Amino acid sequence: MRLRWSLAWALLATLAAATSLRPISVEQLAQRSQLIVEARALTSYARWNPQHTLIFTYTEFRPLRTLKGALAAPLIVKQLGGSAGGYTQHVAGVRRWQPGEEAVLFLRPSAAADGSMTVVGLSQGDFRIERFAGSPARASNGVPEISSSRPGSTGQFFTGSSTTLSDLENRVRRALKK
Numbered sequence: 001m002r003l004r005w006s007l008a009w010a011l012l013a014t015l016a017a018a019t020s021l022r023p024i025s026v027e028q029l030a031q032r033s034q035l036i037v038e039a040r041a042l043t044s045y046a047r048w049n050p051q052h053t054l055i056f057t058y059t060e061f062r063p064l065r066t067l068k069g070a071l072a073a074p075l076i077v078k079q080l081g082g083s084a085g086g087y088t089q090h091v092a093g094v095r096r097w098q099p100g101e102e103a104v105l106f107l108r109p110s111a112a113a114d115g116s117m118t119v120v121g122l123s124q125g126d127f128r129i130e131r132f133a134g135s136p137a138r139a140s141n142g143v144p145e146i147s148s149s150r151p152g153s154t155g156q157f158f159t160g161s162s163t164t165l166s167d168l169e170n171r172v173r174r175a176l177k178k
Contacts, residue, residue, distance in 0.1 A: 035071065035107040082096075103126055107125070
């Protein structure tokens with residue numbers, strides 16, 4: 001049993017260290033997502049998978065606006081990692097939400113087919129919304145190192161550190177018309 005746990009943890013450590021992000025444009029995120037929603041985080045909880053080998057964190061959101069897809073209630077987003085039973089699993093590229101945080105989420109059904117959703121492109125499909133008095137709301141996926149366009153592209157910019165919420169929504173709408 002101890003050997004099995006050691007092997008499982010070694011595998012998880014290897015996977016976590018190997019997390020890499022291939023840049024995905026907002027337009028690609030929109031095409032690859034089944035659901036795009038502006039939502040507010042309500043609560044989060046973590047639990048082990050049935051095999052007791054991985055921890056998943058589940059966050060319930062209150063939808064504020066849907067940009068793509070049909071919304072099922074409740075909206076639960078499932079992410080690898082979290083803390084349960086005295087253990088913590090951290091996965092690079094996965095950001096946690098605090099209650100009250102707002103985000104534009106690019107989502108698809110989780111592989112578990114349990115009614116939960118997962119974020120497309122890890123943190124790339126999670127644009128946190130910040131609102132400041134007297135300024136337009138801003139959305140950021142917190143990944144400034146991939147804010148660029150491909151050489152020779154037709155101006156297709158990749159997800160990046162910050163944009164106005166209205167600009168992000170306009171890019172999604174244009175991408176969905178194609």
